[in-house]
Amino acid sequence: MATTESVSLMDKIVxxxxxxxxxxxxxxxxxxxxxxxEYGPLGVELKKNIQDEWWNAFVRQRSDMVGLDSSIIxxxxxxxxxxxxxxxxxxxxxxxxxxxxxxxxxxxxxxxESKGEKVSVEGKSPAELERxxxxxKIPCPVCSKHDWTPVRKFNLLFExxxxxxxxxxxxVYLRGETAQGIFVSFKNILDSTxxxxxxxxxQLGKVFRNEITKGNFIFRTLEFEQGEIEYxxxxxxxxxxxxFESWKxxxxxxxxxxxxxxxENLRWREHSDEERSFYSKRTEDLEYKFPFGFKELWGLxxxxxxxxxxxxxxxxxxxxxxxxxxxxxxxxxxxxxSVGINRLMxxxxxxxxxxxxxxxxxxxxxxxxxxxxxVFPLLANKPQLVEVAQGIYRDLKxxxxxxxxxxxxxxxxxxxxxxxxxxxxVTVDFxxxxxxxxxxxxRDTMKQDRVPIKELSRYIKEAVRPNSLH
Ligand code: GAP
Numbered sequence: 001m002a003t004t005e006s007v008s009l010m011d012k013i014v015x016x017x018x019x020x021x022x023x024x025x026x027x028x029x030x031x032x033x034x035x036x037x038e039y040g041p042l043g044v045e046l047k048k049n050i051q052d053e054w055w056n057a058f059v060r061q062r063s064d065m066v067g068l069d070s071s072i073i074x075x076x077x078x079x080x081x082x083x084x085x086x087x088x089x090x091x092x093x094x095x096x097x098x099x100x101x102x103x104x105x106x107x108x109x110x111x112x113e114s115k116g117e118k119v120s121v122e123g124k125s126p127a128e129l130e131r132x133x134x135x136x137k138i139p140c141p142v143c144s145k146h147d148w149t150p151v152r153k154f155n156l157l158f159e160x161x162x163x164x165x166x167x168x169x170x171x172v173y174l175r176g177e178t179a180q181g182i183f184v185s186f187k188n189i190l191d192s193t194x195x196x197x198x199x200x201x202x203q204l205g206k207v208f209r210n211e212i213t214k215g216n217f218i219f220r221t222l223e224f225e226q227g228e229i230e231y232x233x234x235x236x237x238x239x240x241x242x243x244f245e246s247w248k249x250x251x252x253x254x255x256x257x258x259x260x261x262x263x264e265n266l267r268w269r270e271h272s273d274e275e276r277s278f279y280s281k282r283t284e285d286l287e288y289k290f291p292f293g294f295k296e297l298w299g300l301x302x303x304x305x306x307x308x309x310x311x312x313x314x315x316x317x318x319x320x321x322x323x324x325x326x327x328x329x330x331x332x333x334x335x336x337x338s339v340g341i342n343r344l345m346x347x348x349x350x351x352x353x354x355x356x357x358x359x360x361x362x363x364x365x366x367x368x369x370x371x372x373x374x375v376f377p378l379l380a381n382k383p384q385l386v387e388v389a390q391g392i393y394r395d396l397k398x399x400x401x402x403x404x405x406x407x408x409x410x411x412x413x414x415x416x417x418x419x420x421x422x423x424x425x426v427t428v429d430f431x432x433x434x435x436x437x438x439x440x441x442x443r444d445t446m447k448q449d450r451v452p453i454k455e456l457s458r459y460i461k462e463a464v465r466p467n468s469l470h
Contacts, residue, residue, distance in 0.1 A: 010291040013349050020420050035215045035222045045370035050344050053258050054227045059202040068203045070181025073172050081314035082180050089153040091126045098143035103213045104129040104151045111138045123274025126151040156209045174208035182230045183307045198233035216292050218342045225341035232332040247337050260365040261351045265289040279306035288347045298339040305331040362421035366464040369421040372400040373460050376413050378429040380406035389428040
């Protein structure tokens with residue numbers, strides 16, 4: 001159960017996100033669209049910085065990884081082969097009285113949670129979920145009536161059509177995960193590179209899911225950025241357990257080090273036999289302690305050779321790998337780390353939020369901050385100060401994201417930057433005109449340093465480099 005304190009933390013983040021331009025409700029002037037958000041001027045920077053961190057750490061800096069950017073709309077057979085058309089579905093139930101539609105597993109879990117009890121719904125069939133709802137007379141959380149439709153499976157793939165002539169229209173899907181793009185390009189990647197096993201392919205991109213239940217802020221949305229890796233290996237040579245453990249370590253280090261998230265708010269949870277997909281030998285989720293409980297942040301699954309086998313079968317193209325040394329031909333096995341960047345962003349904002357008296361600080365890792373520095377003239381009505389400050393602002397802007405502020409007193413300007421996580425504030429005062437130096441104030445220690453103007457860029461850049469480039 002969420003505590004009052006944690007619920008209000010979520011409210012504070014949602015309010016800060018809107019007020020300062022991180023995240024807005026989608027299409028708000030038309031009354032909004034459920035489970036959709038826009039990323040504002042600061043949100044787009046924070047999200048991009050997290051994506052860059054992911055890309056640098058997992059693709060660019062590893063010699064066993066390459067990247068890919070596949071299409072959002074793939075051949076519809078891809079989704080038949082992957083099993084998404086038949087099985088990518090949530091069990092849903094509708095209240096006959098007020099028409100509220102809910103995921104049956106969420107309805108049951110929330111009902112038992114509200115009574116302080118726990119129930120396992122993992123791997124349960126629609127019929128089993130329906131029985132649990134009936135036997136426990138679970139009421140609708142909106143109208144309190146107990147009058148539900150049967151539990152039905154509802155596919156999460158968004159459908160659309162290609163072509164303008166109706167007869168020639170063909171049904172296609174918006175991708176429900178980036179992973180399948182990697183599998184269908186596997187042969188082209190092999191043929192166009194000199195990669196040998198083990199190696200991985202990473203992809204970042206938008207995916208779409210027809211999520212019906214109301215999400216928590218940007219935790220569960222209709223569209224989101226996924227970061228996925230398919231790590232291919234030879235099961236006769238590489239020990240999958242060791243590879244699995246090494247990916248667990250990489251993911252943990254990324255969360256705690258690159259994103260600076262507190263380790264006590266993270267935990268691994270292994271999927272039970274019922275919950276795991278039938279083709280997976282082991283699946284674990286890294287969970288973060290969100291205000292609404294520990295929830296999945298990052299999935300890690302050993303998917304065996306299932307996907308490449310399926311695409312071999314459905315396409316008729318052999319997706320085997322030919323070992324250059326032994327001459328053996330086989331379908332590689334795969335370990336898949338998969339994460340939602342938007343979920344990482346929600347976590348980073350929640351985890352870095354601090355209140356110190358009347359000061360609110362987003363203690364973001366400096367490299368992730370939307371602005372690396374803010375430049376202020378001490379007084380806006382003194383042209384000599386404004387001119388020097390503008391020069392510094394323009395020079396810094398060539399190398400990093402920088403904010404400009406000349407309104408209000410300096411204390412207020414500091415607080416406004418603290419709230420959005422800007423690591424350094426640079427003030428040009430009258431001494432600056434004489435001594436060619438500025439005051440640099442640190443967000444976390446609030447200490448002030450005098451720094452020569454010509455050394456300013458190096459001073460800031462050294463401290464705010466992305467972690468993955470240190
Ligand atoms: N290829 C495997 C796969 O897609 P998943 O558990 O469905 O696995 C992976 O999704 C990750 O994507 C999740 O751990 C979560 O971070 C993110 N994710 C899934 N659904 C999401 C949604 N509706 N909104 C935001 N992020 C989502």
